[in-house]
Every structure is written in structure tokens, then in C-alpha cells.
Amino acid sequence: MCGLAGMWQASARRPEDALRRLAAAMGEALAHRGPDDDGVWADAAHGIALAHRRLSILDLSPLGRQPMASADGRYVIAYNGEVYNFAELREELLERGHAFRGHSDTEVLLAAVAEWGVEAAIARCNGMFAIALWDRERRELWLARDRVGKKPLYYGWAGETLVFGSELKALWRHPDFDNGVDRDALALLLRYDYVPSPYSIHRDTFKLMPGALLRLDAEAVARGATGHDPHRDQRRYWDARERMAAAIRAPFDGDIDGAEERLDELLRDAVGLRMVADVPVGVFLSGGTDSSVVTSLMQTLSAKPVRSFTIGFQGSHHDEAPLALEVARHLGTDHTELYVSGADALAVVPQLPAMFDEPFADASQVPTALVSRLARSQVTVALSGDGGDELFFGYTRYERALRNLRLLRRVPAPLRRWLAASARGHGETSRAGGFAAFAAEMGARGIGDVYRNRIVRWRFPQAAVPGAALPPTLYDQAEPLDGLGTPGDAMMLADYAVYLPDDLLCKVDRASMAVSLEARAPLLDTRVAEFAWSLPLAYKRDGGSKRLLKRVLKRYLPDAMVDREKRGFGAPVTQWLRGDLRGWAEELLDPARLRREGYLDADLVHGLWRQFQAGERRWHTHLWNVLMFQAWHAHWRAQREATTSAAAA
Incomplete structure (x- = not known):
């Protein structure tokens, strides 16, 4: 397990020593992911650099060090993860004439790419991984992520430079990365507790989606974020929806x-x-x-x-x-x-x-x-x-959603429409139970809508984030499986x-x-x-x-x-926010601070805080989302100021 980072500036070049220093700094931000070793590879003539931090798991010798070049010198890789079937692939590649110096899965992965090409090689891998691969012959950068998304990979533009890494903190180390908060992504955070792929909290910055490949050439990098559509440009080599549909049909x-x-x-x-x-x-x-x-x-x-x-x-x-x-x-x-x-x-x-x-x-x-x-x-x-x-x-919410779907189907359509219309005026109270919650369910078009109502935090996060829209996710589809299989399959x-x-x-x-x-x-x-x-x-x-x-x-x-009931552990957020964390929370939720920063509606947020402290509403999940953003924002600005100061020194 490791951390990777890198950059590609397809036009103006940095001298190689400056390029290597900057890549090393990006890698150093990921030292916790790989405390055992580090490496940098750079090609100043083409403005590309890769950095790697290593947590040694397989082949603890220097022969497993990254970034690593393929035996023929064409490919250079920085790779985070494990290919579990590497021994099987190695045997097949040995039969095809490949030789290996060590026994790391990185070396096997490079040989597989040289033998079968990038996409075919990735498709053969059973594992968890995030990969940055430079093709020196074609001058192309490939980014890849495992099928389910075990390992993270962010990418975006810092000025004219493409930057990428296992975590955002690597991107922050680039002096030109000053991509502010994406308000639409903030609305998604309030709704789900997290920012779904391919979006990220920063503008012009994205997550590679699970099971996806992204191929970039110099022209694509030069176009920058304005010419990039992650839904179009990220290509799935494995798609959960397609694979589930195929399994249901067979x-x-x-x-x-x-x-x-x-x-x-x-x-x-x-x-x-x-x-x-x-x-x-x-x-x-x-x-x-x-x-x-x-x-x-x-x-x-x-x-x-x-x-x-x-x-x-x-x-x-x-x-x-x-x-x-x-x-x-x-x-x-x-x-x-x-x-x-x-x-x-x-x-x-x-x-x-x-x-x-x-x-x-x-x-x-x-x-x-x-x-x-x-x-x-x-x-x-x-x-x-x-x-x-x-x-x-495995989730009890699946059973609740199926129960609600059955009830919904028993209500005549005209009555459902009337109830749904009446719920629109209730705002976030439709999340707190009672008639408003029941009425909001009546507007569901299918199991997707019923289930989304079970899992979201803020029902209308755009009201809390001025100027935000709400990008669609799979949860916004009325029938995530287009009616194939059962409603239970669609929720899973x-x-x-x-x-x-x-x-x-x-x-x-x-x-x-x-x-x-x-x-x-x-x-x-x-x-x-x-x-x-x-x-x-x-x-x-x-x-x-x-x-x-x-x-x-x-x-x-x-x-x-x-055969016993699962207990689980629910963090006592309500107790924390009314006890030891109250002072911390009040500082972050101070209305003057919210107005000064300008991302959240200060009156709406502070109103929920007052109701929560008075015991009128259990708004702890709504408030925890806001607090996690506020705490993150303070951290991000501090990190940005440190990077700016270091660049100016």
C-alpha cells in the first residue's frame, strides 16, 4: 500500500531539478501512506513527474521501489494497491517470455501492460489499486482505479498544470492549486455525508470513478478543466450496473x-x-x-x-x-x-x-x-x-424502504400527488418524521426515490448553500436498474x-x-x-x-x-454537540463567521443549531455535516497559506 502523486505541464516547462523538488513535495504530503521509502521520476522535456511513497507489503527489497519503469523502458508507473492474482499473471507472462528481477506485483503489472496494453491488463487484475502510468512512446498519461473504488485517486488543474494524487493534500502542495470550494459539491456533502464521485469539494478537481480509466494527452491537458467532462472522458472498463444486470439475466x-x-x-x-x-x-x-x-x-x-x-x-x-x-x-x-x-x-x-x-x-x-x-x-x-x-x-433500511414502497402503491395517484405537493412547503422538517415525512414519500416515482428518502440528510441542501445546484447521482434515478430485478436489487x-x-x-x-x-x-x-x-x-x-x-x-x-441481532456502534453525536464539543461547534457555527465565509446560509444553519440545543429537533446529522465542512475549510485555508508562504520563501 502506498501513496502516489504527480503533475504534467504540457506547455511551459520547469527545469528538471525544480520539477523533481515539486513532485517530491507532493509525495511528502503522503508520507503517512508510505513511510518505508520514496521515489521521484521526472521527464523535464515533456513536463511530467511522478512521485511515490511506499508502504512495503510485497518484495520488501529495493526491487519493489517506485516509480518503476517497464523492462522495455516504455512505461513508468506510480501505483497504490495490491494485485491479488499477480502470481497467476506472473506465470502466464513467464510463459510468454517475460523475465522478472524481483517478486513485486508492480513489476508484474508493468509486464502485463507491455504484453496486453493498458485496458486489457487492468481488466485482468483482481485487486485494489489506483494507478498513474506514463507512456513514453505515445506521450500519454493513464489514470486507473479498481472496480469497486477501494483506492482513491484525485486529479485536477492547478493553473495550466494537471495535478493528481492519492489524496487532496498532495494536490494542495502545488503552488498554483488554489481551486476554491465547489458549491454544488458542498450541497452533495450536506445531502449524503460525503461528496460522491466524480465530484470533489474543489472546483476543477475530480475523483476518478470506480472501474474507470482516464487517458490524457498533451492537448487534453492544455484544454484544462473547461474542456473536461469527467462523465464523458472517464471510461469504464468495469461497470457495476452493467455487471449486475448481466448477472440477473443469467x-x-x-x-x-x-x-x-x-x-x-x-x-x-x-x-x-x-x-x-x-x-x-x-x-x-x-x-x-x-x-x-x-x-x-x-x-x-x-x-x-x-x-x-x-x-x-x-x-x-x-x-x-x-x-x-x-x-x-x-x-x-x-x-x-x-x-x-x-x-x-x-x-x-x-x-x-x-x-x-x-x-x-x-x-x-x-x-x-x-x-x-x-x-x-x-x-x-x-x-x-x-x-x-x-x-x-444487510441493512434494515432496505426492509423499511420496501415497506414504504408497498404502502405507497396502495395510495391512489391523485391523493399521492396532493400529499407530495403539500410536503414541499415543509423544507427540512420533512426529514424529521411525522406527517411531513410521510407526505414527502408520496412524491416517489419508484424504489430509487423511496430509498433516497431513507438515506439523505438534508432534503433540500441548496437552501443552505446559496448559489448551489444539486448534481445528479445514481440515487436520483427512480429505478436504478431500469426495472430489472427486484427493488431490493436496485437499492443494493x-x-x-x-x-x-x-x-x-x-x-x-x-x-x-x-x-x-x-x-x-x-x-x-x-x-x-x-x-x-x-x-x-x-x-x-x-x-x-x-x-x-x-x-x-x-x-x-x-x-x-x-443468529443474533447486530448491535452496531452509533457515535453519540447528539451527546457530543450538547456536551464536550459544544464550544468547538459554536465557534465554527458563529453566524458572523458563516456570513464572512459566504458558503452557508447563516440564518438557516444557526436556526437549526438553536432548535437542536433547545431540544426541539434532533438536527445532529444536519449539523455534523456542516461542522465537518467548517472544520475542513479552516484546515484547507491553513494548508493553502503554508504552501503559498513556502513558495514565496
Whole structure:
């Protein structure tokens, strides 16, 4: 696991020493992602430079160092991630006459590109990755991201220069990067807790979407952001919507016993591939179904006790640590649990803007940061259970949305239209329950609209962000699968394509990489996802959530450890904002400050704050989104001033 950064100025050139210094500074901003080594490659004649920070996982020798050139010298790569099937690809490439100096997956990836071309090589990779690849022969830059979006990659324009990197903090190091806040992206943040791809919080700056490739030549770079459309110019080599549709059209041909056997085989192989490392490997264990499946399979495949890690929360009735301990004892793992106090959790909050780079308001970021820090004290790689909910119907909100859809269909159309019209005047109160929430649901065109009403924070974020529009996402489609499959399938697709990469995987990546820990998610192996999509909904939902996944888990754990309600951990944001964080919040939400900065409607925001403190409304999620933006904005401006000062020195 690593961090990458780079720039390409297709016209005016910097001298090579200046180009290398600037690239090195961009890479240095990502030192936490790769503390073991660093490297810079530059071609001043063409204005291109790549920087890399290395967290050594495979081939700890200098032979794995990046940026790395292909054997024929044509390609230079800076790469973040792991190609889990690299050994298989290596064998095939050896048969085709390629030779290797070391045993890193980076060298295999370069040979694959030389043999099959960029797109075909990427399509053969089973892994998580973000890639910047320079083609010296064609003078083209390729950016690529893995299928589900495990590894991040930002790009944008700093003046006339294309800049890119694993995190925004690398782009900030370029002296010409002064791209202000994108108001439309801010509206998306208030609505979803995060900024969905391909948008980013900055103008003229984008995220590469999951499963996408971007090819840039000198002409495209010179046109800049005004000539770039991420929806048009990013090309999908793998599209979740298309793959789910294909799986539904060719469903699994077998009974549930056969499905259980096949899922166990796929998961066993996916876990085994992700246990390959030249450094210590462990697992996040919460005691829930997903992490317990991963831990069980790891222990089955391991000759010695697997290291498992759990965070417990003092005084919380949601605490899952006792469940995790029970699972760990049954499996015989080498288990470490750490109980933390509210003060421990609150101490993380001031670190969030620097950790996440982009405003991010999923409050579970706090426990994720704590468990990552705990695991890093003993291991360099940790497996997680991410993906089980999105693939196997794991969220209770799915059932609520299906219930609401059934109720909606029973209401005559004229009455639905009248109720929906009456809800428009309620503003954000339609998010707080009661008649307004019921009436707002009546305007739904299909399952997509019903489900969006279940997950959004601000219903009308444009009212809080003057001058903002609301860019569309997959959640805005009435039928995300165009009526194919079931409404349950449509909801899981939307979460897999948007919520999973831009919330859950972003959260795990930033929290783990902040402490130089690599996180791997075997449930998100593409083979597992496409198999799950081929299954009838009854194999996932009948008799409760995650039916098939729980059947697999019962092969390794007693039924009593499987058939129990998941507790989860909800960060006590309401308690924080009315207690220890109240002074911090009031400073960030000061109306004079909001008016001076000019991004948010000061009267609207402060009105919610007053109602919240008076106990009239539970506006904690609305306010947390605003606070995460405000805290981020202060951090970003401080970083910008430091970069400007350094450039002037």
C-alpha cells in the first residue's frame, strides 16, 4: 500500500531539478501512506513527474521501489494497491517470455501492460489499486482505479498544470492549486455525508470513478478543466450496473445448498489471496456476520492464531466487543481488544480534517480511526468485512424502504400527488418524521426515490448553500436498474456504486492509511460480487438479512453466535454537540463567521443549531455535516497559506 502523486505541464516547462523538488513535495504530503521509502521520476522535456511513497507489503527489497519503469523502458508507473492474482499473471507472462528481477506485483503489472496494453491488463487484475502510468512512446498519461473504488485517486488543474494524487493534500502542495470550494459539491456533502464521485469539494478537481480509466494527452491537458467532462472522458472498463444486470439475466442455476457451497469456495479463495504479504496480517473483528466470516476463513487457512482486533466503548449499550471476544475465543484467534472512553473518541475529532482531506461526515469515522490505530501496533495489513451489507441485503433500511414502497402503491395517484405537493412547503422538517415525512414519500416515482428518502440528510441542501445546484447521482434515478430485478436489487446496486466507495471505503482507506495500515476487503472480490448479484433475493433476505452469508458462517461458528441481532456502534453525536464539543461547534457555527465565509446560509444553519440545543429537533446529522465542512475549510485555508508562504520563501 502506498501513496502516489504527480503533475504534467504540457506547455511551459520547469527545469528538471525544480520539477523533481515539486513532485517530491507532493509525495511528502503522503508520507503517512508510505513511510518505508520514496521515489521521484521526472521527464523535464515533456513536463511530467511522478512521485511515490511506499508502504512495503510485497518484495520488501529495493526491487519493489517506485516509480518503476517497464523492462522495455516504455512505461513508468506510480501505483497504490495490491494485485491479488499477480502470481497467476506472473506465470502466464513467464510463459510468454517475460523475465522478472524481483517478486513485486508492480513489476508484474508493468509486464502485463507491455504484453496486453493498458485496458486489457487492468481488466485482468483482481485487486485494489489506483494507478498513474506514463507512456513514453505515445506521450500519454493513464489514470486507473479498481472496480469497486477501494483506492482513491484525485486529479485536477492547478493553473495550466494537471495535478493528481492519492489524496487532496498532495494536490494542495502545488503552488498554483488554489481551486476554491465547489458549491454544488458542498450541497452533495450536506445531502449524503460525503461528496460522491466524480465530484470533489474543489472546483476543477475530480475523483476518478470506480472501474474507470482516464487517458490524457498533451492537448487534453492544455484544454484544462473547461474542456473536461469527467462523465464523458472517464471510461469504464468495469461497470457495476452493467455487471449486475448481466448477472440477473443469467441467474445462478442451483438450490440454496449449492449456492452456499459456491459462496464458501469463493470467499475462501478471496480471503486466501488477501492473506498473502511479506509483513504481519490481522483482521478487524466486530462480532457481526461480515467480519466473523472473514475471521473464520482466515483462521481456517492459517497454521497459527490469526491476530484479531476490536474496539470497545465504555458505557455504550451498543458495544460489540463482548460479541467479538466470544467469536475470537471460539475460533482461537490471538485477540486484542481495547476499551476507549468518550474522551478518547473526542480526541480524534480535531484530527479528522487532516485525516480525510475532503469534508466527510460519517461519524463512524471516529471508531474506525481508533481500531486502525490499535491494529497498526501489531500488524501492517488488516482484513475487514466491508461489502457484506451491500451484497447480501444487510441493512434494515432496505426492509423499511420496501415497506414504504408497498404502502405507497396502495395510495391512489391523485391523493399521492396532493400529499407530495403539500410536503414541499415543509423544507427540512420533512426529514424529521411525522406527517411531513410521510407526505414527502408520496412524491416517489419508484424504489430509487423511496430509498433516497431513507438515506439523505438534508432534503433540500441548496437552501443552505446559496448559489448551489444539486448534481445528479445514481440515487436520483427512480429505478436504478431500469426495472430489472427486484427493488431490493436496485437499492443494493445504488449503495454498491455510490455509498460503498465514497463513504465506507473512503472512511476505511483514510483512517487506516493515516497510521500506515493497509486494509483489505475480501467480500468485495469481484467474483463474490457478481455471484451475489446472480442469486435470487430470497437467498439473501428470506427469514432475515444475509441469509446465505449466515449459512456459510454456521459452518465455522455455533448457530447461537450467528443468529443474533447486530448491535452496531452509533457515535453519540447528539451527546457530543450538547456536551464536550459544544464550544468547538459554536465557534465554527458563529453566524458572523458563516456570513464572512459566504458558503452557508447563516440564518438557516444557526436556526437549526438553536432548535437542536433547545431540544426541539434532533438536527445532529444536519449539523455534523456542516461542522465537518467548517472544520475542513479552516484546515484547507491553513494548508493553502503554508504552501503559498513556502513558495514565496
